[in-house]
Amino acid sequence: MRILIIEDDAATAAYIKKGLAEAGHVADIAARGDDGLHMAREAGYHALIVDRMLPKLDGLALIAALRAADVKTPALILSALGEVGERIKGLRAGGDDYLPKPFAFSELLARIEALTRRSTASAETQTRLTVGDLEMNLLTREVSRAGRPVNLQPREFRLLEYLMRHSNQVVTRTMLLENVWDYHFDPQTNVIDVHISRLRGKIDKHFDAPLLNTVRGAGYMLRENKV
Amino acid sequence: MTAQVDATIDNEIDLLAARYERGGVEGMAQLIAARVRRQQSQATGEWIYLLTTAAFRPLVGNLNQWPRNATADAGRIEFDLLVDEQGVERHLARARVFALPGRYRLLVGKDVKQLTEAKRRIVQALTWGSAFMLVLAFAGGLAVSRRAVRKIEALNQTTRRIMSGDLSRRVPLTTANDDFDQVAENLNRMLDRIQLLMEDIRRVSDNIAHDLRTPLARLRQRLEEARLHADGDSNADAGGYLESAIREADSLLSTFNALLRIARIEAGQTQTGFAVVDVSALARDVAEFYEALAEEKQQRLEATVEPGIALQGERDLIFQALANVIDNALKYAPAGSVIRVSLLRLRADAVISVADHGPGIPTESRELVFRRFYRLDQSRSSAGNGLGLSLVQAVVELHGGRIELADNHPGLKVVIKLPMGGDG
Numbered sequence: 001m002r003i004l005i006i007e008d009d010a011a012t013a014a015y016i017k018k019g020l021a022e023a024g025h026v027a028d029i030a031a032r033g034d035d036g037l038h039m040a041r042e043a044g045y046h047a048l049i050v051d052r053m054l055p056k057l058d059g060l061a062l063i064a065a066l067r068a069a070d071v072k073t074p075a076l077i078l079s080a081l082g083e084v085g086e087r088i089k090g091l092r093a094g095g096d097d098y099l100p101k102p103f104a105f106s107e108l109l110a111r112i113e114a115l116t117r118r119s120t121a122s123a124e125t126q127t128r129l130t131v132g133d134l135e136m137n138l139l140t141r142e143v144s145r146a147g148r149p150v151n152l153q154p155r156e157f158r159l160l161e162y163l164m165r166h167s168n169q170v171v172t173r174t175m176l177l178e179n180v181w182d183y184h185f186d187p188q189t190n191v192i193d194v195h196i197s198r199l200r201g202k203i204d205k206h207f208d209a210p211l212l213n214t215v216r217g218a219g220y221m222l223r224e225n226k227v
Numbered sequence: 228m229t230a231q232v233d234a235t236i237d238n239e240i241d242l243l244a245a246r247y248e249r250g251g252v253e254g255m256a257q258l259i260a261a262r263v264r265r266q267q268s269q270a271t272g273e274w275i276y277l278l279t280t281a282a283f284r285p286l287v288g289n290l291n292q293w294p295r296n297a298t299a300d301a302g303r304i305e306f307d308l309l310v311d312e313q314g315v316e317r318h319l320a321r322a323r324v325f326a327l328p329g330r331y332r333l334l335v336g337k338d339v340k341q342l343t344e345a346k347r348r349i350v351q352a353l354t355w356g357s358a359f360m361l362v363l364a365f366a367g368g369l370a371v372s373r374r375a376v377r378k379i380e381a382l383n384q385t386t387r388r389i390m391s392g393d394l395s396r397r398v399p400l401t402t403a404n405d406d407f408d409q410v411a412e413n414l415n416r417m418l419d420r421i422q423l424l425m426e427d428i429r430r431v432s433d434n435i436a437h438d439l440r441t442p443l444a445r446l447r448q449r450l451e452e453a454r455l456h457a458d459g460d461s462n463a464d465a466g467g468y469l470e471s472a473i474r475e476a477d478s479l480l481s482t483f484n485a486l487l488r489i490a491r492i493e494a495g496q497t498q499t500g501f502a503v504v505d506v507s508a509l510a511r512d513v514a515e516f517y518e519a520l521a522e523e524k525q526q527r528l529e530a531t532v533e534p535g536i537a538l539q540g541e542r543d544l545i546f547q548a549l550a551n552v553i554d555n556a557l558k559y560a561p562a563g564s565v566i567r568v569s570l571l572r573l574r575a576d577a578v579i580s581v582a583d584h585g586p587g588i589p590t591e592s593r594e595l596v597f598r599r600f601y602r603l604d605q606s607r608s609s610a611g612n613g614l615g616l617s618l619v620q621a622v623v624e625l626h627g628g629r630i631e632l633a634d635n636h637p638g639l640k641v642v643i644k645l646p647m648g649g650d651g
Contacts, residue, residue: 083491102480104473155515181516185547186481189554194519217470 001025001046001116006036006062007078008054012101016049019105020112033057040066045073046116049108052079052090060093067094074115078103087184106218110170117169129164132211132224134203136164143203150202155180159199163212163222172219196220229321232337233303236323239274240335252278252331256287263289273338275308275320281330290334294322297334301325308338319343378407382414394422427598434600434613435486439479446475482612489599489614492544492621504545506536506577506645510570513549517557525562528553531569536577538647540626545645548622551615552581552641558611559585560638576628576644584638593632619643 003020007013008031017027028043030036033054040048040062048066052059063075077095079086090098097111129136133146141157143150152160159180163171173192178184196212204210213221247255259276266272266289277288285292294306301324308320322336378401385398397418398411449472456465514530521528556566560583567582588596595601597620600613623630628645 104477181512183512183546184543185550186485187550187554189520189558191516191520191554194523195516198519198522217473 001112002044003027003047003049003112004030004036004040004043004045005049006030006033006040006054006059007049007051008032009051012051012078015105016108019109023109033059033062037062037065040073041069041071047112048073048075049112050075050077050095052077052081052086060090060095063090063094076108076111076115078108104172104218106170106215107172107174110172110175110219113169114166114171114175117166129161131164131167131222132209133207134164134211136161145203145207152199152202156195156199156202159195160203160222163220167222170215170218170221175219232321232339232342233323236321236335236337240323243333243335247327252327252329255333259287263287273341275322275334275336275338277332277334279332279334281326281332283332286331288334293332293334297322297324299324300332304336308340375407382407382411386414389418394418394425431599439482442475442479442482446472446479449475478612482614485612485614485618486599489618489621492618492625501539501541503537504540504542506538506545506579507532507534507570509542509546510549510568510579513546513553514568517550517553520557521566524557526557526560527565528557529565529567531567531571533571536570536572536647538577538626538645540645544622544625548619548643549579549581551619552643555615556581556583556585556639556641559583561585564638572647573644575647577647579643579645580640582635582638582640584635587634587637587639588632590634596632597630 003025005013005016005027007016007029010031013029013031017029020027028039028045030039033056036050036054037057039045048063050059050063054062057065059077059079063077066073066075074096075094076097076099077090078099078101079090080101087098096115099108099111127138129138134143135145136143138161143152143157143160159176162176162180173190176192177187196214200210200212204212209225211222211224213223213225215221243255243258246258250257256278259278262274263276266274275288275290277290277293278286279293280286283293294304296306297304303321303323305319305321308318309316318338318340320336321339322334324332324334326332382398385396389396397415400408400411400415449468453465453468453472456468510532511530514528514532518528553566553568560566564584568580570577570579572578597616599617601616602611602613620630623643623645626645627648628643630644631642633640633642
């Protein structure tokens with residue numbers, strides 16, 4: 001993927017670029033808002049990483065300008081301002097995701113990849129999700145693996161649905177909290193892990209190959225383990 | 228005063244003029260004579276009348292001759308009046324003279340001695356009175372200000388000593404209960420609060436330094452070990468230490484973030500993000516979220532949620548607060564026990580309660596547990612940064628609510644009351 005990093009702090013920008021390169025993506029850096037705006041409009045990028053506090057042009061204003069110019073590239077906003085109000089402002093300005101600093105790179109990577117996946121697949125037309133022999137029917141709300149029905153509670157269903165929509169991608173705990181439970185908070189204990197292990201008990205335990213993997217230091221991934 | 232006399236004289240002249248118009252000089256002369264007679268019979272009176280010919284020959288009146296200094300034909304004059312035979316007692320008179328048609332001259336005036344006498348007496352009284360009042364005022368003012376200055380100086384002295392470091396001092400109060408005592412009382416209260424805050428800061432700084440030094444030291448250790456292993460052989464080992472170091476760093480960051488968040492909430496910075504929050508749905512969500520953990524720990528989480536309870540607030544903060552409380556309950560309650568979560572409406576409040584059968588919190592610690600980094604002795608070793616309840620209190624206060632800790636016989640019951648408000 002081609003990603004544009006609009007960030008005035010050279011160290012952070014270099015760090016992100018390096019991490020993205022190691023994950024197989026190509027990244028360009030713009031240190032100023034006006035440069036970033038220009039580059040985002042001209043060269044077609046798959047995703048943008050925009051710092052909120054930029055010299056010459058505020059990150060939110062930049063995104064708003066892009067959206068006004070009909071540039072639909074998904075944008076992730078990086079900001080030292082982490083409060084909910086700021087997050088909402090960022091999303092309203094046309095941003096697609098919001099990550100407060102300091103951030104774990106794995107979180108950034110997971111979210112960027114999720115963003116691009118979101119924009120390519122059109123969720124409305126799908127009625128079924130499939131990962132390996134795991135099948136989910138979005139209309140009947142039925143789940144089965146290897147033909148055997150799996151009984152899930154509503155929240156477990158939502159959790160599995162999110163994981164399936166992001167199959168083969170890293171899904172962080174924060175992403176799950178935000179998207180499956182729709183709250184931004186910091187759990188003292190890792191309750192998410194418990195939910196995941198409950199889900200595992202239902203979809204992986206009595207079957208041959210585990211689909212729900214733990215990605216150390218990052219989160220989880222639903223993926224068919226091909227030998 | 229002179230103006231008044233002149234006005235009176237003019238009035239009298241008007242009367243005489245009216246008579247003159249009706250009865251001519253004869254009529255006027257008769258009136259003058261009548262006036263003079265009346266004054267004489269009353270033995271009092273200050274009026275002076277004199278009607279003369281053009282050559283100053285007196286015709287009628289009570290003045291024996293035209294005043295020598297009255298040279299003009301018309302105008303106002305003042306002259307000396309001799310009132311006794313010997314010519315000793317002199318009064319001052321004020322009069323108006325004018326020439327009448329037919330070449331008569333008329334003088335109408337008043338003996339102003341009494342007036343001047345009165346004037347002199349009034350001035351004298353005023354002067355003495357003023358002098359007396361001035362002295363009194365001066366003496367009184369001096370006394371009052373001396374007292375005031377003394378009290379202010381006492382205040383100053385105390386505050387100077389306090390500023391130079393002795394925070395335990397307080398301003399002395401007298402029994403007078405006057406304004407100064409009010410000021411002193413308020414100052415003392417302020418000092419109490421400042422002392423408390425400073426103690427808080429000191430304690431928090433100490434605790435922060437203490438609580439964060441250990442993880443930082445651990446962090447450093449891990450990194451050192453990673454460096455050791457990275458230099459030499461197995462990268463895998465180094466990786467493990469680095470993992471651990473990153474986890475430690477994350478935990479530190481999370482603590483700092485929590486501190487910042489609490490500080491921001493306490494400073495009221497987040498109140499701008501208030502919107503309508505469906506607390507019923509929120510409570511069900513939290514319970515459902517933690518139900519998985521309860522199951523794993525072989526506890527039971529029971530939630531009784533009254534539907535339709537909503538209020539103005541910040542959704543994520545309320546969720547965080549409730550999550551912290553339930554998290555604590557699950558952490559400390561024994562296996563096999565029940566944790567009861569309930570939400571109901573009580574008059575104008577939304578009341579959330581979380582009751583467990585864990586060890587509870589002793590009465591003497593119930594105020595203390597809300598302080599930053601406070602850990603009860605028995606929970607010092609368990610996971611957590613000691614900020615959970617501080618954040619809960621900050622959130623509850625931001626929403627204008629109250630939090631109480633009670634005995635659950637056995638265990639702990641946490642009760643949070645949030646006003647539902649009709650003000651919006």
